[in-house]
Amino acid sequence: MTCAETIAAYAFRSLGYGERLLPRTDFTLCQQFTLIGSGMIWNLYFGMLALAAGFLLANAVALAKNARSPLARVPADWFVFIFRGSPLFIQFFLAYEALVLLPRNGIVILGMTTEVSWLSRAWAGALIVLFLNTAAYSAQIFHGALKSIPRGDLEAAEAYGLTGWARFRRIEWPTMLRLAWPAYTNEAIFLFHATTLVFFSGFPAFQQRGDALYYANYFADKTFNPFIPYPIVAFYFILLTLGLIGIFGFVNRRLNRHLPANVQARIRLRPQLIR
Amino acid sequence: MFAACADPSLIAGPEWLLCYLTTGKHVDFYWSFLTVLILLAVTAPTALAFGFGGAMAARSPILPVRLVGKGYTAMVRGVPDIVFFLFFVIALDQGIEWTVHQIRCPDWIEPIRQGLEFRVCPQAKVPQGSAPQSVHELYGFALAVLTFALVFGAFAANVLYGAMQAVPKGQLETAEAYGMSHRQVFRRVLVPQMWVYALPGLGNLWMILIKATPLLFLLGVKDIVYWARELGGAKTSAYAFPHPDWRLYYFLFLMAFYLCMTKLSEIVLSRLSARLSRGQATAAGEALRRAAA
Numbered sequence: 001m002t003c004a005e006t007i008a009a010y011a012f013r014s015l016g017y018g019e020r021l022l023p024r025t026d027f028t029l030c031q032q033f034t035l036i037g038s039g040m041i042w043n044l045y046f047g048m049l050a051l052a053a054g055f056l057l058a059n060a061v062a063l064a065k066n067a068r069s070p071l072a073r074v075p076a077d078w079f080v081f082i083f084r085g086s087p088l089f090i091q092f093f094l095a096y097e098a099l100v101l102l103p104r105n106g107i108v109i110l111g112m113t114t115e116v117s118w119l120s121r122a123w124a125g126a127l128i129v130l131f132l133n134t135a136a137y138s139a140q141i142f143h144g145a146l147k148s149i150p151r152g153d154l155e156a157a158e159a160y161g162l163t164g165w166a167r168f169r170r171i172e173w174p175t176m177l178r179l180a181w182p183a184y185t186n187e188a189i190f191l192f193h194a195t196t197l198v199f200f201s202g203f204p205a206f207q208q209r210g211d212a213l214y215y216a217n218y219f220a221d222k223t224f225n226p227f228i229p230y231p232i233v234a235f236y237f238i239l240l241t242l243g244l245i246g247i248f249g250f251v252n253r254r255l256n257r258h259l260p261a262n263v264q265a266r267i268r269l270r271p272q273l274i275r
Numbered sequence: 276m277f278a279a280c281a282d283p284s285l286i287a288g289p290e291w292l293l294c295y296l297t298t299g300k301h302v303d304f305y306w307s308f309l310t311v312l313i314l315l316a317v318t319a320p321t322a323l324a325f326g327f328g329g330a331m332a333a334r335s336p337i338l339p340v341r342l343v344g345k346g347y348t349a350m351v352r353g354v355p356d357i358v359f360f361l362f363f364v365i366a367l368d369q370g371i372e373w374t375v376h377q378i379r380c381p382d383w384i385e386p387i388r389q390g391l392e393f394r395v396c397p398q399a400k401v402p403q404g405s406a407p408q409s410v411h412e413l414y415g416f417a418l419a420v421l422t423f424a425l426v427f428g429a430f431a432a433n434v435l436y437g438a439m440q441a442v443p444k445g446q447l448e449t450a451e452a453y454g455m456s457h458r459q460v461f462r463r464v465l466v467p468q469m470w471v472y473a474l475p476g477l478g479n480l481w482m483i484l485i486k487a488t489p490l491l492f493l494l495g496v497k498d499i500v501y502w503a504r505e506l507g508g509a510k511t512s513a514y515a516f517p518h519p520d521w522r523l524y525y526f527l528f529l530m531a532f533y534l535c536m537t538k539l540s541e542i543v544l545s546r547l548s549a550r551l552s553r554g555q556a557t558a559a560g561e562a563l564r565r566a567a568a
Contacts, residue, residue: 085537086530087486093500094530097507097523193355200357200493217361226369230362237355 003030014038014209022208022218029228032219036232039212040240042199045123046211047192050130054191057131058138062176065143076139083136088129088194092201095129096120122203130198134191141187145180146172178255182266185248189241196233212236283515295516304502308532311488311499314420319484321424323477326431333436348432356426357490363422364494375399412497419494427484434476439465441472471551471560478544485536489529503529 001009009019011034023031064076083091099120107114118124149172157163157171199205199214210218216229223229256264280286280294295301332344350359376383376399383396402410442465450464492500507522552559 081537082530082534086533087489089486089489089492089500090526090529090533093504094523094526097520097526101520101523193357196355196357213355213358213361216358220361220365226362226365230358233355233358237358 001028003028006030007034010034011038012041014041014211014215016207016209024222027219027223032215032229032232035215035219036212036229037236039210039215040236042209042211043192043195043240046127046130046195046198047188049127050134050195051188051191053131054134054138057135058142059173061135061139062142062146065139066146080136080140080143083133084140088133088197089201091129091133092126092197092203095125096201096203099125121206122198126198126203130191130195133194134187137187137191138184141180141183142176144183145176148179149175174255181248181252181255185245185252188248189244192240192244193237291516295518298516300502300506303497304499304506307497307499307502310416310496311491314416314423314488314491315484317420318423318427319481321420322427322431322480322484325424325428326433326435329428329432330435330439333432334439344432347429348436350429356487357493359426360422360490360493363425364418367418367421372399415494416496419491419496422494423484423487427480427487430480430483431477434473434480435469437476438469438473442468468555471548471555474544474548474551478540478548481540481544482537485533485540499529499532 006028007030010031012018013022013035015038022035061076061079064072065080067073067076102116102119104117105113107116119128153171153175154167157167162170196211196213199210200217205214208214208218212233216233219229220226253264280297283291283294286294329344329347332340333348335341335344372395376395379398380396402414446464446468447460450460455463489498489500491498503525504522507520507525509520510517548559549563552563554560554564
């Protein structure tokens with residue numbers, strides 16, 4: 001098989017298209033690159049959707065954490081503590097076991113039977129866990145940023161007659177984002193790194209459709225040689241990290257564009273690892 | 276364990292539960308919590324030592340040493356750590372066996388990498404094939420500890436390097452002006468002062484280390500995740516204590532265990548931070564001074 005044929009056969013293997021059987025003998029570098037790259041589709045899928053949805057929830061939770069009423073604050077505090085205080089690994093297992101227990105025939109809501117078995121599949125179940133997890137971590141970041149908005153900014157807003165929703169939308173929220181952005185960039189990077197845990201924890205890979213690490217592990221198991229597949233995963237992730245830094249750096253520049261260059265926040269990559 | 280538990284089919288209710296929770300396998304499960312705690316207790320100081328060495332190397336005036344230190348700290352950025360975990364254990368295992376092979380079987384002619392297989396002479400197997408099961412388990416645990424220490428040492432090196440840079444230059448210059456040698460400045464001024472700057476980062480790292488312990492399961496150690504899956508799975512009536520799938524409850528228990536560990540660490544770290552801030556030229560130290568006055 002030439003490399004072009006390999007790519008045609010395996011490029012979308014992780015989604016179930018193309019050649020069904022994984023290579024069993026005579027592993028080539030091309031096969032490893034293609035299949036692991038194919039698995040990266042799942043990492044991208046989990047990362048991007050969880051990040052987008054988590055961003056919205058994180059804003060709400062950060063505001064609730066900042067609220068004066070304990071009715072909003074206490075649940076938000078607990079949400080953040082539970083998801084930040086326990087390993088993502090355990091969260092995956094727990095979610096899988098809980099979702100498997102849902103009735104097989106669907107739940108009857110208002111006389112209609114709703115199918116729920118899809119929830120125990122990785123594409124939905126793991127996504128929910130990652131979404132809640134990143135929401136909790138981001139909420140903590142946003143909450144910190146909300147607390148450190150300069151008081152002068154808020155007083156100036158009040159002096160101009162901005163109160164309530166208008167003040168939040170025009171002053172507090174943009175400032176919060178600007179202050180939180182460098183930390184949030186790190187959160188995004190490590191969320192993508194955390195997506196490698198999906199097929200290594202509770203959620204089984206359906207018909208060998210796994211993520212990058214799943215295929216890397218497959219090759220390492222078959223060839224007894226970890227020195228090729230794992231560095232390939234590392235290579236893909238370094239590319240992904242660089243891409244993320246590029247995109248988030250662009251947003252960061254936009255958030256900081258009204259400030260003189262010497263006070264603008266820079267994004268620094270901090271090792272913040274495993275959850 | 277108890278005499279009343281001899282025939283589980285005859286008992287019911289709380290007594291059944293008590294007997295169920297004290298079976299031999301459950302006792303193994305409880306011991307595996309100790310495994311996790313031992314891992315933490317062994318890994319944390321080892322990683323700190325690795326990190327200290329890495330940070331010192333990264334500050335070294337000798338170029339090759341500095342490059343090694345910087346390379347070590349840069350290693351962990353940009354790549355998911357789980358990749359390191361999976362990679363290191365195999366690489367370490369093969370590295371050790373290869374070295375032993377070179378020493379014990381110098382006249383072995385067959386290539387070690389035969390296509391898809393990694394083959395060393397039987398004498399070079401670590402641990403020996405004839406060794407008892409406990410040695411195999413201990414060896415696996417030691418490999419896991421070394422891997423954890425290597426990876427977390429790199430993180431710690433990052434933190435400590437930053438902390439060493441954060442100690443005010445004036446302090447070091449003053450010490451030099453008093454005639455201290457480089458070594459003395461390092462030992463008497465830099466190291467005692469850097470901890471307060473390193474503590475937030477190290478505390479963070481400790482939390483991450485706690486949350487990384489379930490990865491032991493991936494490394495093949497029989498840890499709490501292994502036992503939770505093993506014990507929680509549905510048991511048919513062929514077993515002494517039949518029950519449906521209880522893995523959810525076992526994992527809820529693990530979750531509670533981790534949340535308690537996190538909470539406890541948070542409390543200890545905040546105390547430690549207050550203790551280390553005493554008399555330091557930082558905002559926290561200033562606040563302490565004012566509170567005392």
